[in-house]
Amino acid sequence: MPDPLSDHANLAAALDLAASEAKVYLAGIDDALVRPRTSGPSQDMDLPDEGIGSLAALAELIESADESSTRSAGPRFFHFVMGGGTPAALGADWLASTLDQNAYNWISSPFASRLEQVSVEWLKDLFGLPGEWSGVITTGATMANFASLAAARRWWGLQQGVDIEADGFSGLPPMTILSSGYIHVSALKAIAMLGLGRDRVRRLSRDGAGRIDLDALASVLRERNQEPVVIVANAGDVNTGDFDPLADILAIARRHSAWVHVDGAFGLFAALSPLTRHLVEGLEHADSVAVDGHKWLNVPYDSGYAFVRDASYLAGAFGASASYLGRDARPAFGNLGPEMSRRARSLAVWATLRAYGRSGIRAMVERHVRLAQRVGEQVDAAPDLERLAEVRLNVVCFRFRPPGFPEDRLDDLNRRIGEMVLEDGRVYFGTTEYDGKVAFRPAIVNWRTREGDVDLIVTTVRELGARAIARAGPGLQAKPATEAAGEPEAPAEVAKPQR
Structure with missing residues (x-):
């Protein structure tokens, strides 16, 4: 296949092929095994000199993808807190x-810019954030944390008379960053990328689970009363769905010079329902939020x-200009985040909020909260399972016991069961470590x-736990459970969810 121009006539056929195969894939996803059938694609790794054309390449890609x-877009993927x-x-x-818009500014795409402007306003309304806050669409929570903490870094520098974006750190002391043991790796990655030092984050935990020590937080802030400090509060612990007490943290922070950033990657959705809104009480008083x-x-x-509460800090952290980019009084979203070349992600956001509205998203969140409670009750009823944390939102943390x-072999046993769950494929979730114990945390x-x-x-x-026990070495078998508990029998075939 020569120049792509010669493939022009196949454009409609390529789209039809992709659409038809997508329909087949999605039609079976509700009941399909979650795990892949094979471990990876078998395509050659060498760059071909001669191409095979769009239709042949797509057919090869479709076969490999299947x-x-x-x-992961299906209903039984409970790993990594991923939606569909x-x-x-x-x-x-x-x-x-299809439209392939560059959502940098109003010159590159007035359509994408307007949709992002509307989407950001709708999202602030959805989460109960003040309308005057600034906002930007990013690639995910990692870059949302990055953008928010970049704004915090600018504030921190200016508090000490230094424009970091213009002059660098210029001999400034290390930033004091405080959090609980719930701080997520994406926030730590953002802190590292900003040159602030992931190992400099002080985790003020009062127990092995990572819950914040508010007395220690107040003490550190008193010690650094003349120093600007950044606090990362966590709305939704990845292992349990637990929350740092935002209102308490904010009340302490307001007595000192502190910027409070809330990492609410999934937990911020608690704000949508009266059943869970108390978990994010005080959110509107934060300085920045990531979701x-x-x-x-x-x-x-x-x-x-x-x-970000103060728009000037976000714009100051990412502002860029060049004569060819043009000038416009309207917000250039490419100057409010790390990317200048930006996919028009606002289309999916706008369409979702327009299609389902506040009530539809709230209904989904409440349904998921009820489902998590259902699983928690099933765990509590099983004699060979142990729930390790309260089900506060949509994550259930438990182990096979x-x-x-x-006791000293439980961690190894649960790790093995975690591997078996992924191999089995009926449901999909892995293991974690919570309060010193290996556990499951389906979300x-x-x-x-x-x-x-x-x-x-x-x-x-x-x-699978019963199967792992049966395969355990001599002396590692569990004692017989009570007759009422019973032991689940292995099914003759893969169980299908009832609908």
Whole structure:
């Protein structure tokens, strides 16, 4: 195949092929095994000298994707707090690729810029953030944390008379950054990328789970009363869905010179429901907030949002100019975040909020909260499972703990069961470490997920746990459970969720 221009006539056929295969894929995703059929693509690694054309390349890609793709868009993927793509979001995302807009400023795309402007306003309204805050769409929570903490870094420098973006750190002392043990790796990565030092973050934890020590926070701020300090508060611990007490942290911070950033990647959605809104009480008094869109909003990867109270700090951190870029009084979203070449991610956000509205997103969040409570109750009812944390939102943290099994082998046992869960593929979630224990932490955020899907979580873990026990070495067998507890029998075939 020579110059791509010679492939022009195949454009419609290429789109039809992709659409038809997407329909087949999505039609079966609710009941498909989540794990890939094979471990990876088999394509040659050498760059071809001669191309095979669009239709042949797409056919090859489709075959590989069918074999090697994790069904992460489906209802039983409970790993990593990942949503899927609603019909409105997926359709809009296809349009974003078709239109191929650069959402840098109003000259490059007035359409994408206006949609981002509207989407940011709608998102602030959705989460209960003040309308005067600035905001920008990013690639995800990592870059939303990055943008928010870049604004915090600018504030910190200016508090000490230094414009960091213009002059660098210029001999400034290290930044004091405080958080709880709940701080997420994406925030730590953002801190590292900003040159602030991930190992300089002080985790003020009062227990092994990572809950914040408010007395220690107040003490550190008193010691540094003349110094600007940045606090990272966490709305939604990735292991349990627990929350730092935002209102208490903000009350302490306001007595000192402190910037409070809230990492609310998925937990910020608690603000949508009266059932969970108390978990983010005080949010409107923060200085910056980060949230993910490809988690609970269920827009396709990638999508995140950064919000900052004082617009000048966000603009000052990322402002850029050149004669060829033009000038406009309206916000250039490419100057409010790290990227200047930007996909029009606002299309999927706008379409989702326009299609389902506040009440629709709230209904989904509340459904997922109920499903998480359902799983928590099933864990509590099982004699060989142990719930390790309160189910506060949409994450259930538990482990397999059969009666009589040696305590010092439980971590290894649960790691093995975690591997078996991924190999089994009926449901999909991994292990973590919480309060010194290896545990499972399935997270429920996918718009497709129903009761039959979450019911497989406990069923699968108990079945695979019993199988792992049976394969354990001599002397490691669990003591017989009570007759009432019973032991789940391995099914003759893969269980299907009831709908």
